[in-house]
Amino acid sequence: MNxxxxxxxxxxxxxxxxxxxxxxSSFEIRQEKDLKEDFDGLIIPGGESTVQGKLLRELNxxxxxxxxxxxxxxxxxxxxxxxxxxKEIENDERVHLATMDITAVRNAYGRQLGSFYIEGExxxxxxxxxxxxxxxxxxxVREDTEILAETNxxxxxxxxxxxxxxxxxxxxxxxxxxxxxxxxxxxxxHKA
Amino acid sequence: MENxxxxxxxxLAQMLKGGVIMDVTTPEQAKxxxxxxACAVMALERIPADIRAVGGVSRMSDPKMIxxxxxxxxxxxxxKCRIGHFAxxxxxxxxxxxxIDESEVLSPADDKYHIDKTAFDVPFVCGAKDxxxxxxxxNEGASMIRTKGEPxxxxxxxxxxxxxxxxxxxxxxxxxxxxxxxxxxxxxxVPYDLVLYVHENKKLPVVNxxxxxxxxxxxxxxxxxxxxxxxxxxxxxxxxxxxxxxxAAIVKAVTNFTDAKLLAELSxxxxxxxxxxxxxxxxxxxxxxxx
Numbered sequence: 001m002n003x004x005x006x007x008x009x010x011x012x013x014x015x016x017x018x019x020x021x022x023x024x025s026s027f028e029i030r031q032e033k034d035l036k037e038d039f040d041g042l043i044i045p046g047g048e049s050t051v052q053g054k055l056l057r058e059l060n061x062x063x064x065x066x067x068x069x070x071x072x073x074x075x076x077x078x079x080x081x082x083x084x085x086x087k088e089i090e091n092d093e094r095v096h097l098a099t100m101d102i103t104a105v106r107n108a109y110g111r112q113l114g115s116f117y118i119e120g121e122x123x124x125x126x127x128x129x130x131x132x133x134x135x136x137x138x139x140x141v142r143e144d145t146e147i148l149a150e151t152n153x154x155x156x157x158x159x160x161x162x163x164x165x166x167x168x169x170x171x172x173x174x175x176x177x178x179x180x181x182x183x184x185x186x187x188x189x190h191k192a
Numbered sequence: 193m194e195n196x197x198x199x200x201x202x203x204l205a206q207m208l209k210g211g212v213i214m215d216v217t218t219p220e221q222a223k224x225x226x227x228x229x230a231c232a233v234m235a236l237e238r239i240p241a242d243i244r245a246v247g248g249v250s251r252m253s254d255p256k257m258i259x260x261x262x263x264x265x266x267x268x269x270x271x272k273c274r275i276g277h278f279a280x281x282x283x284x285x286x287x288x289x290x291x292i293d294e295s296e297v298l299s300p301a302d303d304k305y306h307i308d309k310t311a312f313d314v315p316f317v318c319g320a321k322d323x324x325x326x327x328x329x330x331n332e333g334a335s336m337i338r339t340k341g342e343p344x345x346x347x348x349x350x351x352x353x354x355x356x357x358x359x360x361x362x363x364x365x366x367x368x369x370x371x372x373x374x375x376x377x378x379x380x381x382v383p384y385d386l387v388l389y390v391h392e393n394k395k396l397p398v399v400n401x402x403x404x405x406x407x408x409x410x411x412x413x414x415x416x417x418x419x420x421x422x423x424x425x426x427x428x429x430x431x432x433x434x435x436x437x438x439x440a441a442i443v444k445a446v447t448n449f450t451d452a453k454l455l456a457e458l459s460x461x462x463x464x465x466x467x468x469x470x471x472x473x474x475x476x477x478x479x480x481x482x483x
Contacts, residue, residue, distance in 0.1 A: 010207055046207050047210070047211065054227075059444070110288070111288045112201070131199075134207070
């Protein structure tokens, strides 16, 4: 299995380390020619969604990545990655890849003083560490989007078919279970 | 594990990696910076080049001006306080700044002590010329480090010197045998556990950016290739001929810092770079403030 990690800006190296701990190979996507490599899944890391959204467009990655996701490529977005995948953002006119039927709320917990750590339930996994950094949450899900975690009354993880998103950062803690969950999603796609 | 502010603050710096943090003095400039792809902005009344030109005592910016910038953009907003001026830092925390830069660019308020940054909930970034300075600031609670460089000069030579010094000292510590680390800690004037961290992980315990003198996409790529995890650009953008274009080009240069062909395209037609001052012509060495 080979995972592409979008490496335009943000915490992409942390995801690569998680994958390497799980014995899975990964490579960085920084420009169009990097998409030539064969890969089974895509991770969109935390960072600033405005920066990543702009660079996706200007480095000619936007249409190709959107088509791959629409075509069923398994994708895992954390924090900014969630915002890039959301079809709607409640407090921002700019949407980006807009492939997932969720409404995100940007900077939903306010500035850095609102960042927090908590241990919470993740459906099918159990209690896991969750680190929220200037994080969004999901205001609403539609269609066949399944809620996977709720934190203090707000949706913080969800899945729709090939797309998995978390408002928190599994890549910042030692726990590998959410990444494993994503790899199992990919394995199931291969079987289907 | 409960909320650990130091961890959360280190984590925010991790989210800024691979990005460009730009100095801005007005909400309009902040919007230009955000649109150009800045991952954060540094709100200050005067950019370093003007601080140099004007002279006199340079202090924390007017909170009203900082709030104006906070309201103008959705990305993190940083602001500077003077070295050792914990009251300015308290004020910046009170207006919920995302990161405080305890900065040698402003006039130092204390010539001996830095701020005890462990006493704050908001994160701090501090400048360093070498590994000892970096680890001393981390020990005081800094959750992000940047090279000091020489702000407001447009001359990258000192940022290069500081980054090379830090990287070479990290390599030296990494290759030591464990019984040599105690003496290294003494020599660097830092606690043993921080030296041990560097020895085991071959890097600083926090994110390390380049700052001070970056003026072109090539400068940014140079600093990234030397091991910076992101770049601060101060005077380099809004003291140049075409700030929008230059800012956007530097952002792309940081993402694709090893692709010389792309860097060549990005370096085309950027208009005039900031004029700059050479190292030998500088009367005030800001990097010598706060060790």
